[in-house]
Amino acid sequence: MDAASAWHFCGMALKTRGKVARRGFFITFEGSEGCGKTTQLQRLARRLTRAGSAVLTVREPGGTALGDRIRHLLKFSRANHRMSAEAELLLFAASRAQLVREKILPALARGRIVLCDRFADSTRVYQGIGRGLDRSLIRRLNRFVTDGRQPDLTFVLDLPARRGLRRARTKTRRPDRMESQRASFYEAVRRGFRALARSEPRRVRLVDGSGTLHQVSQAIWKHLQPLLRGKGHDPD
Numbered sequence: 630m631d632a633a634s635a636w637h638f639c640g641m642a643l644k645t646r647g648k649v650a651r652r653g654f655f656i657t658f659e660g661s662e663g664c665g666k667t668t669q670l671q672r673l674a675r676r677l678t679r680a681g682s683a684v685l686t687v688r689e690p691g692g693t694a695l696g697d698r699i700r701h702l703l704k705f706s707r708a709n710h711r712m713s714a715e716a717e718l719l720l721f722a723a724s725r726a727q728l729v730r731e732k733i734l735p736a737l738a739r740g741r742i743v744l745c746d747r748f749a750d751s752t753r754v755y756q757g758i759g760r761g762l763d764r765s766l767i768r769r770l771n772r773f774v775t776d777g778r779q780p781d782l783t784f785v786l787d788l789p790a791r792r793g794l795r796r797a798r799t800k801t802r803r804p805d806r807m808e809s810q811r812a813s814f815y816e817a818v819r820r821g822f823r824a825l826a827r828s829e830p831r832r833v834r835l836v837d838g839s840g841t842l843h844q845v846s847q848a849i850w851k852h853l854q855p856l857l858r859g860k861g862h863d864p865d
C-alpha cells in the first residue's frame with residue numbers, strides 16, 4: 630500500500646469507530662528570523678498537551694540524528710560559511726526527507742498532533758525567493774522529500790525583518806549562517822511569506838507577530854480551534 634492509500638485507509642478505520650477517534654494533524658510554523666516561531670510552537674504544545682492531546686514537536690533542519698548533523702553544517706560550521714545556494718537547498722531537503730519518514734509520518738499515523746518549526750514553505754521562500762533558485766524544481770523536490778504530505782495548517786508569523794533580527798540577535802549566542810545575510814534578503818523573505826499566505830489562504834494563516842506573546846498565542850488558537858474539533862481533538 631502506498632503512503633496516500635495508507636493514510637486514506639487509516640482515516641476510514643478511525644471513522645468507523647463509535648466515538649470520533651483522534652486523527653493526526655500536522656501544523657507548521659513559518660516566518661523570518663526572530664518572528665516568534667519557536668516560542669509560539671512551545672506555547673501551543675503546552676496548551677494542547679494540557680488539553681489532553683498527544684503532541685510531537687520537531688524542528689527543521691534537524692529532528693533526527695542525520696538531520697542534526699545537517700543542521701550543524703547549514704548553520705554553525707565555520708568551514709561551510711560560503712556554501713553554494715544549490716548545496717544549501719539539497720541539505721535542507723535531505724534533512725526534511727529523513728524527518729518526514731522517521732518522525733512526522735509515523736506520529737501522524739498514530740493520531741498525534743505534530744508541530745514542526747519550519748518546513749517546506751521555508752525552502753520555497755528562502756531558497757526560491759531569497760536565493761532565486763528554480764521554483765518549479767523546488768516544488769518537485771519538496772513533493773519528493775515530503776512524500777506529498779502537506780501541512781494541514783501553517784502559521785506564518787509576520788514581523789518587519791529588522792524587528793525580527795533585533796529579537797533574534799538579543800539571544801545569547803552568535804548569529805548563525807542563516808541569520809547573517811544582507812538586509813534585502815530578509816525583506817524578500819518577509820514578502821515571500823506574505824505572498825504565500827495570500828496564495829494559499831486555507832492552509833496558510835498570516836498571524837501578526839508584533840503583539841505580546843499572549844496576543845500572538847490567542848490569534849493562533851482562534852485559527853486552530855475549529856479545525857481541531859473536526860479531527861477529534863476537542864480543545865476545550
Ligand SMILES: Nc1ncnc2c1ncn2[C@@H]1O[C@H](COP(=O)(O)OP(=O)(O)OP(=O)(O)O)[C@@H](O)[C@H]1O
Nearest residue numbers: 661662663664665666667668669796797840841842
Ligand atoms: N511576541 C513577542 N514579543 C516580544 N518578544 C518576543 C515575542 N515572541 C518572541 N519573542 C522573543 O524574541 C526572540 C526570538 O523568538 P523565537 O526564538 O521564538 O523566534 P524564532 O522565529 O524561532 O527565531 P529563529 O528564526 O531564530 O529560530 C526570543 O528571545 C523570544 O523570547
Ligand SMILES: [Mg+2]
Nearest residue numbers: 666667668746
Ligand atoms: Mg526558532
